[in-house]
Amino acid sequence: MLPGSRERAVNIGAGMTPLLKADNLGYELGLDNLWIKNDSANPTHSFKDRVVSVATTKAVEFEFNTIACASTGNLAGATAAHGAKAGLETIVFVPNNLEEGKIFGAAIFGSVIKVNGNYDEVNRLCSELGDDRRWAFVNINMRPYYSEGSKTLAYEIVEQLNWTAPDNIIVPVASGSLYTKIWKGLNEFLKLGIIEEVNTSMHIAQPLGCSPVSTAFLNGESHPKPVVPNTIAKSLAIGNPADGYYSVKIANESSGKAIIVPEDEVSFGIKLLAETEGIFTETAGGVVISALKKLTESNIIKKDQQTVALITGTGLKTIEAIRDSITMDTIEPTIESFDETIDLK
């Protein structure tokens, strides 16, 4: 059900991440049947390992010797790691304002080029570079294969819920590739008779500083209008989303909703998930948890509905986003200093 040969798959262990019953967060929000799909448990700590594994497998089949990408951050790490495993030359392009964790998390595997511009400019540059170089850009000329990899998230959720599709899935949206392919994966299982029905509402979560897809949905328009991103959730900072049109269409088809999360509520979502479920997610996850809260408060998601929130990346790569909201004491290595500083009695 994926392109590429299974025997020659470039595999660093992507996929089959935990689906955890989130009773503490559920209690906090008033939900009895809430689940977290924790895709930060992938090898390079984001869901991008799924898509890059498929794209790299095809790149090897096509006998490319260089693998590349235009990245909002997590893709860079996943591409560089799979490129290393496959023995390919690797070159990844990122916007220059990216978090350190994402830059070093990629540079350890291969070469990173920082571009003075936003993702949409990086993407355009890469499209032009790809014209006369035989490079496999995982999310540009390899995109049809790349995007198929996201279907595995849907397959796993269904399997982990004992071969049923949930009532709600909340998905962070950048280009819309992940969102649209989860829907495709669910419907493939339906067509094959692996599940009997799909009554899943597919909800879109975007941050206020880059919300072209949610905005189009909420305005009843079919084509998102491009924006210049300015958001703390850098992994979602795609102002001109390639699959935006299809995302709006699927939200309508599936009776999903679109949420716009204010920028200052992103770190609230990160903290809420951390304190209730022991999972430290990145900014995209903060957007998802804050969107989940809004969907619950407005009674769009109901108490007893089976609901899956996608956590697509780790907070250790976006320390910058929460640094100011965390305080810590430093003491001398003495009892006196401890007692003076910290009053726990």
Ligand SMILES: *Cc1c(COP(=O)(O)O)cnc(C)c1O
């Ligand atoms: C890339 C990414 C997304 C969304 O990806 P699209 O498929 O482009 O919509 C969501 N979360 C994280 C953490 C990502 O890195």
